[in-house]
Amino acid sequence: MHPPVITFVSDYGLDDDFVGVCHGVIHAICPQARVIDLTHGVRRHDIGGGALILRQAIPYMPVGIHLAVVDPDVGAKRRAVALEVGDGRILVGPDNGLLWPAAQAAGGVVDAVDIASSPFRLEPVSATFHGRDIFAPVAAHLAAGASLQEAGEACDSDLLVRWLESRPTRRDGVLVSHALYVDRFGNVQLDVAHEDIRSSGLKLGTAVVLELPSGRSHDATYVRTFADVAPEQLIVYEDAYRRLAVAVSNGNAAEQLGVRIGEELRIRPQ
Amino acid sequence: MHPPVITFVSDYGLDDDFVGVCHGVIHAICPQARVIDLTHGVRRHDIGGGALILRQAIPYMPVGIHLAVVDPDVGAKRRAVALEVGDGRILVGPDNGLLWPAAQAAGGVVDAVDIASSPFRLEPVSATFHGRDIFAPVAAHLAAGASLQEAGEACDSDLLVRWLESRPTRRDGVLVSHALYVDRFGNVQLDVAHEDIRSSGLKLGTAVVLELPSGRSHDATYVRTFADVAPEQLIVYEDAYRRLAVAVSNGNAAEQLGVRIGEELRIRPQ
Amino acid sequence: MHPPVITFVSDYGLDDDFVGVCHGVIHAICPQARVIDLTHGVRRHDIGGGALILRQAIPYMPVGIHLAVVDPDVGAKRRAVALEVGDGRILVGPDNGLLWPAAQAAGGVVDAVDIASSPFRLEPVSATFHGRDIFAPVAAHLAAGASLQEAGEACDSDLLVRWLESRPTRRDGVLVSHALYVDRFGNVQLDVAHEDIRSSGLKLGTAVVLELPSGRSHDATYVRTFADVAPEQLIVYEDAYRRLAVAVSNGNAAEQLGVRIGEELRIRPQ
Numbered sequence: 155m156h157p158p159v160i161t162f163v164s165d166y167g168l169d170d171d172f173v174g175v176c177h178g179v180i181h182a183i184c185p186q187a188r189v190i191d192l193t194h195g196v197r198r199h200d201i202g203g204g205a206l207i208l209r210q211a212i213p214y215m216p217v218g219i220h221l222a223v224v225d226p227d228v229g230a231k232r233r234a235v236a237l238e239v240g241d242g243r244i245l246v247g248p249d250n251g252l253l254w255p256a257a258q259a260a261g262g263v264v265d266a267v268d269i270a271s272s273p274f275r276l277e278p279v280s281a282t283f284h285g286r287d288i289f290a291p292v293a294a295h296l297a298a299g300a301s302l303q304e305a306g307e308a309c310d311s312d313l314l315v316r317w318l319e320s321r322p323t324r325r326d327g328v329l330v331s332h333a334l335y336v337d338r339f340g341n342v343q344l345d346v347a348h349e350d351i352r353s354s355g356l357k358l359g360t361a362v363v364l365e366l367p368s369g370r371s372h373d374a375t376y377v378r379t380f381a382d383v384a385p386e387q388l389i390v391y392e393d394a395y396r397r398l399a400v401a402v403s404n405g406n407a408a409e410q411l412g413v414r415i416g417e418e419l420r421i422r423p424q
Numbered sequence: 425m426h427p428p429v430i431t432f433v434s435d436y437g438l439d440d441d442f443v444g445v446c447h448g449v450i451h452a453i454c455p456q457a458r459v460i461d462l463t464h465g466v467r468r469h470d471i472g473g474g475a476l477i478l479r480q481a482i483p484y485m486p487v488g489i490h491l492a493v494v495d496p497d498v499g500a501k502r503r504a505v506a507l508e509v510g511d512g513r514i515l516v517g518p519d520n521g522l523l524w525p526a527a528q529a530a531g532g533v534v535d536a537v538d539i540a541s542s543p544f545r546l547e548p549v550s551a552t553f554h555g556r557d558i559f560a561p562v563a564a565h566l567a568a569g570a571s572l573q574e575a576g577e578a579c580d581s582d583l584l585v586r587w588l589e590s591r592p593t594r595r596d597g598v599l600v601s602h603a604l605y606v607d608r609f610g611n612v613q614l615d616v617a618h619e620d621i622r623s624s625g626l627k628l629g630t631a632v633v634l635e636l637p638s639g640r641s642h643d644a645t646y647v648r649t650f651a652d653v654a655p656e657q658l659i660v661y662e663d664a665y666r667r668l669a670v671a672v673s674n675g676n677a678a679e680q681l682g683v684r685i686g687e688e689l690r691i692r693p694q
Numbered sequence: 695m696h697p698p699v700i701t702f703v704s705d706y707g708l709d710d711d712f713v714g715v716c717h718g719v720i721h722a723i724c725p726q727a728r729v730i731d732l733t734h735g736v737r738r739h740d741i742g743g744g745a746l747i748l749r750q751a752i753p754y755m756p757v758g759i760h761l762a763v764v765d766p767d768v769g770a771k772r773r774a775v776a777l778e779v780g781d782g783r784i785l786v787g788p789d790n791g792l793l794w795p796a797a798q799a800a801g802g803v804v805d806a807v808d809i810a811s812s813p814f815r816l817e818p819v820s821a822t823f824h825g826r827d828i829f830a831p832v833a834a835h836l837a838a839g840a841s842l843q844e845a846g847e848a849c850d851s852d853l854l855v856r857w858l859e860s861r862p863t864r865r866d867g868v869l870v871s872h873a874l875y876v877d878r879f880g881n882v883q884l885d886v887a888h889e890d891i892r893s894s895g896l897k898l899g900t901a902v903v904l905e906l907p908s909g910r911s912h913d914a915t916y917v918r919t920f921a922d923v924a925p926e927q928l929i930v931y932e933d934a935y936r937r938l939a940v941a942v943s944n945g946n947a948a949e950q951l952g953v954r955i956g957e958e959l960r961i962r963p964q
Binding site for chain 1: 438607
Binding site for chain 3: 156157159161163168188190191192193194195207210211214215216337338339378379380381382391392393394396404
């Protein structure tokens with residue numbers, strides 16, 4: 155028997171004790187649990203960024219309890235939920251779209267409970283730190299073997315808040331994509347999935363032009379990896395999550411191009 | 425039997441190997457220990473900030489060994505200590521006030537030893553990294569079952585360095601408080617505890633004026649949580665540690681108000 | 695029987711999910727493994743900095759699998775390797791010099807395999823995230839008991855890429871050293887080892903002059919620890935890894951002096 159696993163992603167950062175306190179709460183309830191910190195570097199209140207990270211990372215995580223907290227409306231009316239999904243995982247977090255893409259990717263929601271008044275809550279529940287008072291203790295009790303039904307009240311999964319990602323389109327031979335995520339290296343992930351890349355007709359080693367909302371355009375090359383070009387060169391490549399991305403070899407594409415999350419990037423083959 | 429727990433807070437940061445090396449030292453001595461990193465983001469040499477975090481977080485931590493290192497006088501004359509407190513926890517760290525508030529909150533010091541010359545030290549002891557050479561190995565041996573007496577020489581707990589927090593006062597209907605801590609979101613925690621809030625007469629939903637040392641004053645509302653007001657609005661609220669705090673919904677209060685730790689904030693009901 | 699240990703150092707940072715995903719991959723393969731994060735704050739692509747951290751930290755780590763990823767040429771022709779060293783440790787990472795100093799310090803390479811086509815790889819192997827797809831799974835299988843031979847193909851250890859550190863010299867009574875590393879506190883580690891310090895004739899408490907490439911020079915004192923001087927004073931001291939280092943008590947020496955990694959610092963006794 156392996157110990158139960160709780161994965162944990164949030165926008166809490168590591169400068170304060172938010173994450174450490176949640177670890178303490180989990181350990182006090184379920185000492186045998188192993189907590190894997192996916193990251194706590196999600197941009198503050200960036201539900202879309204957190205949702206993307208969780209969905210992309212979850213296939214690499216052991217099946218377990220998946221705790222996620224990016225919660226700009228903490229203490230207000232948004233629901234707090236635990237969701238069982240098709241492949242047996244349980245997702246715990248605010249019902250603000252954060253869990254939705256991962257839930258879909260992991261087989262869809264099979265069962266849902268509202269945990270706002272869970273018997274597993276730590277009392278008194280604060281108005282501003284539900285990670286500590288609701289989400290972490292519920293996750294810990296579920297890891298320790300509690301059933302979803304014990305964790306909260308049944309809720310209609312059709313009413314869950316959804317998070318829909320942008321999709322690329324094609325216009326006159328140009329691939330119109332959108333920036334989804336920027337990592338610490340300044341690499342910009344686009345909403346162009348593996349299948350979209352295949353059908354785009356892009357050919358390894360060929361030149362493309364990147365057109366930005368500012369009206370500026372930049373020459374780039376479609377390659378496999380950073381080291382395929384000289385330092386400082388702009389590239390388009392299929393990233394480790396099999397999405398099209400933009401990078402500067404040995405540089406920072408997001409800064410250099412001035413790209414922001416959600417912005418349109420047009421890719422024109424040459 | 426659950427594995428022993430060591431919690432760990434410091435100002436080491438995570439950019440270097442300081443924390444990782446301490447984990448390695450602990451594991452080599454007590455492989456069964458579980459280490460919970462409370463945070464390593466305490467501001468450099470900020471004994472008060474570290475003391476506050478430890479005291480506030482400790483009720484959420486499993487009873488165990490609690491390692492804390494914020495140590496501006498490492499290698500100089502300050503004592504290194506391990507303290508057993510009333511509720512059975514053991515605190516390990518420099519005797520510079522860092523452990524004091526948590527020790528008081530956890531039942532007061534019951535027994536104290538000076539570990540500067542502990543037989544558990546790693547030799548040669550460096551002059552600048554007692555986390556690795558003294559505190560972590562002592563914590564690990566205590567987690568592995570060593571007694572306090574084996575860890576060092578008895579020392580008089582009356583001589584321990586104390587850390588006294590500021591306290592709010594009332595003058596002419598104005599609550600005179602002080603900034604204790606600023607978190608990554610810029611929320612400013614004040615020295616006004618739950619009981620002080622209750623006796624202050626502040627009423628949820630009412631307006632207050634915040635007066636700063638600069639002479640400037642700002643309108644705010646006393647509410648339960650961030651989402652109770654529109655973005656960018658200044659609020660006063662009872663935070664997750666049940667202390668009065670100041671925040672800007674979706675913004676950074678510390679930056680916007682220019683508040684620094686220790687500064688006086690006067691709260692005037694309207 | 696203690697659980698197997700995997701230590702992990704990289705330049706991935708903690709803002710994204712790179713590290714968390716590697717933890718997930720490891721756990722899925724070897725749930726009993728304990729992962730110790732040495733640090734993920736190595737400067738981007740700084741092979742020398744990563745190599746130094748790994749070499750200096752490894753004596754404090756339990757014997758186990760030591761995973762290191764600073765990999766500017768990921769996806770290109772550099773080899774990926776697992777190395778067994780004299781003291782029984784196994785090092786896993788790119789063959790770009792990163793592992794070399796630690797391997798030498800731990801008894802020298804005894805056996806080496808090329809893991810680029812390891813049967814333990816995660817398919818499809820991405821071109822840009824070998825941490826997830828090659829290094830972490832190989833480390834996990836080795837931790838779970840696989841042999842080096844199962845992990846890859848034998849390779850000639852004489853062909854491994856080496857990383858040679860700079861060495862100090864003496865000219866006309868002046869110690870000519872080089873900056874190896876700057877930590878979060880701005881302390882500058884030099885390439886002057888314990889034995890070099892002893893033979894340098896430096897005497898505790900005496901004044902020295904630091905001469906920089908810019909032509910500027912600064913008065914400093916050779917002391918044991920920061921607290922031996924007043925705040926803001928420049929010191930030279932033997933650091934926790936027994937190397938000569940430069941610091942400003944309560945300040946940031948690297949910023950104040952404008953020192954960069956690799957630069958020459960001349961230390962002239964007075």
